[in-house]
Amino acid sequence: MEPDVLVIGGGNAALCAALMAREAGASVLLLEAAPRAWRGGNSSHTRNLRCMHDAPQDVLVEAYPEEEFWQDLLKVTGGLTDEALARLVIRHSAGCRPWMRRHGVHFQPPLSGALHVARTNAFFMGGGKALVNAYYRSAEALGVRVRYEAPVERIEMAGGRFVAAHCAGERITARTCVVAAGGFESNRAWLGEAWGVNARGERPAENFLIRGTRFNQGVVLRELLDVHGAERTGDPTQAHMVAIDARAPLYDGGICTRIDCVSLGVVVNREGERFYDEGEDFWPKRYAIWGRLVAQQPGQIGWSIIDSQAIGRFMPPVFPGVQADTLPALAEQLGLPVLRFVQTLQDYNAACRPGRFDHTVLDDCRTEGLAPAKTHWARPIARPPFYGYALKPGVTFTYLGLKTDDTAAARFAGAAxxxxxxxxxxxxxNVLGKGYTAGVGMSIGTAFGRIAGANAARAAAGRAPGTLGALIEAEQAATQGNRHVHA
Incomplete structure (x- = not known):
């Protein structure tokens, strides 16, 4: 039977769309490219959702008002963001958790020592995999049909209108469609095409690792952009790209491969030289710039260097660091030029100015007369043993995408x-032209997944798409008419 709404994708945004459409009374078919065991895309690797709130709320402490959220986003994107859509996401983040709970998502109480994160982010109990599983259970209980191992190979369009999707030799028609199939981060050929050859004659993308799913090949995205002329947004080289352990697997390494001690030490390239301010801002706001920074270095590799003072102050990675009792011995073990490496560390140590070290605030421990400076948390690396972690760029998701508006409609030739x-x-x-701040990807996916699903159901019923207000109306109706609780 032809569904009212076809959802292409199987992660957080797709599931939110499917649930909203089904709650609105539409019949829904969801196509997930991955096998059931690998369902959920990159959402399986997530941990939290960035949330606006004006006062303490359940698992959120203190307050994180709209303007502060917006300023945080403005800073990391450098202004490359659509303010109207960004503020839509921010406002939606304030009220989405009750809906998520109704679909079986549980949130973790604030943890001791992590209160500065609990102010801005709500953490999922059991992580992203538990969230994805809860949504699938709820979707199936509501009657959403799900097909696994069902990658879409081609899309039929007619004058900006969806007609059909081709999957495993089958032509699937639907009244409306939500595309939430991810970026092209797993398509190494496309990454190579986007990044090309740098001034050193290197092909940077050949050294990239993929933090998330191997199934986001960008087939639907490329089809809509290049074949059907959908309006586009974003730079194909921009992505959520993190500096991860160089020993991580090619795909699906996830959060545990991230190296979180960068702000507690220094980072050098293969010449043994520093290249950026490691203490620029709090780690949740700055961790996602380091993948791109390392990608710009020779060989697309770097090393995070700390001493024993940093141990116990960051989330330990899955692999232990290389350890040595002297800096020359550490350089030798890491394969770095010993003299240059030692000189870099000596220059850094000499430039550190005394202050009150406090990793929970933007403290006054800084360097003086050093380029690049380290503006916070600068302490001499002088207490053995010393540790080094090799870093490579880890791509989470790409930012090239379809241009949209506050109804989540795709746009063709200037029209929705x-x-x-x-x-x-x-x-x-549309929201992330560059940069990243922790949890905002889930905020975007949840907001636009819900708007897309609600509007797909409305369009299938012959009603005009609505904005965030229409979503809230649909949610209120669902709350009154479809009260269901999942253990």
């Missing part, structure tokens, strides 16, 4: 599609 909507990574570039 009447029945094709977009959510998640496929449109995140």
């Amino acid at each position: 599609s009447p029945n094709l909507f977009v959510a998640g990574e496929m449109m995140a570039g």
Whole structure:
């Protein structure tokens, strides 16, 4: 039977769309490219959702008002963001948790020592995999049909209107469609095409690792952009790109491969030289710039260097660091030029100015007369043993996507599609032109997944798409008419 709403994708945004459409009374078919065991895309590797709130709320402490959230986003994107859509996401983040709970998502109480994160981010109990599993259970209980191992190979469009999707030799028609199939981060050929050859004659993308799913090949994205002429947003080289352990697997390394001690020490390239301010801002706001910084270095590799003072102050990675009792011995073990490395560390140590070290605030421990400076948390690396962690760029998701508006409709030749909507990574570039701040990807996916699903159901019923207000109306109706609780 032809569904009212076809959802292409199987992660957070796709599931939010499917649930919202089904709650609105539409029949829904969801196509997930991955096998059931690997369902959920990059959402399986997530941990939290960035949330606006004006006062303490359940698992959130203190307050994180709209303007502060917006300023944080403005800073990391350098202004490359659509303010109207960004503020839509921010406002939506304030009230989405009750809906998430109704679909079986549980949140973790604030942990001791992590209160500065609990002010801005709500953490999922059991992480992203538990969230994804809860949504699938709820979707199946509500009657959403799910097909696994069902990658879409081709899309049929007619004048900006969705007609059909081709999957495993089958032509699937639907009244409306939500595309939430992720970016192209797993497509190494496309990454190579986007990054090309640098001034050193290197092909940087050949050294990239993929933090998340191997199934985000960008087939649907490329089809809509290059074949059907959907309006685009974002730079194909911009991505959520983190500096991760160089020993991580090619795909699906996830959060545990991240190296979180960068702000507690220094980072050098293969010449043994520093290249950026390691103490620029709090780690949750700055961790996602380091993948791109390392990607710009020779060989697309770097090393995070700390001493024993830093141990116990960061989330330990899955692999132990290289350890030595002297800096020359550490350089030798890491394969770095010993004299240059030691000189870099000596120059840094000499430039550190005394202050009151406090990793929970922007403290006054800084360097003086050093380029690049380290503006916070600068302490001499002088207490053995010393540790080194090799870093490579780890791509989480790409920012090239479909241009949209506050109805989540895809756009063709200046007009909104009447029945094709977009959510998640496929449109995140509207809000994230560059940079990242922890948890905002889930905020974007949840907001636009829910808007896309609600509007797909409305369009299938012959009603005009609505904005965030329409979503809230649909949610209130669902709360009154479809009260269901999942253990």
